[in-house]
Amino acid sequence: MSMPELRVLAAGLLLAAWASGAGAAEALQAPRLGRPLDAQEVTRWDLSVFPDGRGLPAGRGNAVEGAALFRQHCAACHGAGGRGASAEELAGGTEPLTSPTPDKTIGLYWPYATTIFDFVRRAKPMTAPGTLSADEVYAITAYLLYANGLLGETDEMDARTLPKLRMPNRDGFIGIDAPLPPR
Numbered sequence: 001m002s003m004p005e006l007r008v009l010a011a012g013l014l015l016a017a018w019a020s021g022a023g024a025a026e027a028l029q030a031p032r033l034g035r036p037l038d039a040q041e042v043t044r045w046d047l048s049v050f051p052d053g054r055g056l057p058a059g060r061g062n063a064v065e066g067a068a069l070f071r072q073h074c075a076a077c078h079g080a081g082g083r084g085a086s087a088e089e090l091a092g093g094t095e096p097l098t099s100p101t102p103d104k105t106i107g108l109y110w111p112y113a114t115t116i117f118d119f120v121r122r123a124k125p126m127t128a129p130g131t132l133s134a135d136e137v138y139a140i141t142a143y144l145l146y147a148n149g150l151l152g153e154t155d156e157m158d159a160r161t162l163p164k165l166r167m168p169n170r171d172g173f174i175g176i177d178a179p180l181p182p183r
């Protein structure tokens with residue numbers, strides 16, 4: 001092989017190496033995170049409950065049932081009656097938000113009762129989230145409302161009644177006008 005021929009061959013090899021290198025770099029840049037979810041997993045994580053009650057599942061519960069569940073699953077951290085222990089108080093606040101030392105208990109702070117359901121279902125109990133049934137979450141939600149003086153002890157909470165409960169601090173937040181997903 002003559003020198004010019006060699007040079008052409010070397011250039012060709014370089015080009016081929018660059019091309020395959022570019023392909024490899026592209027593959028490396030792809031995030032390669034996660035994996036496709038199957039239908040069952042999508043259902044399990046489809047948890048969002050909107051302020052207007054959309055997303056609430058079938059089921060029901062009242063504060064009498066919720067009190068027992070709260071003692072069992074929540075009181076170790078949140079104290080008897082939700083009055084606070086190692087974790088924050090959820091009920092029994094007296095200082096309004098306008099006070100220099102406000103109590104941000106559910107009754108004084110949370111704008112929507114439906115959010116209690118959403119939060120408890122997705123995050124509680126802290127060491128075993130996702131283990132409570134819809135009935136249990138309705139009952140615990142009813143108990144937290146009852147403990148905050150916003151509900152009778154035997155009032156039933158379900159997908160119809162929970163969104164109707166108007167929280168005292170309903171208008172205390174500034175809306176951000178985020179569009180809701182289509183129904």
Ligand code: HEC
Nearest residue numbers: 073074076077078087088090104119120124125126127140
């Ligand atoms: C192992 C301790 C632990 C247990 C058990 C537990 N929580 Fe909590 N909880 C916490 C801690 C710590 C926080 C504050 C940090 C956070 O928001 O995650 C919290 C926060 C909360 C809040 C939000 C308070 C607020 O206004 O920001 C609610 C509501 C709540 N818990 C309800 C419950 C309910 C209902 C149960 C039982 C089903 C429960 N928790 C069980 C530790 C616990």
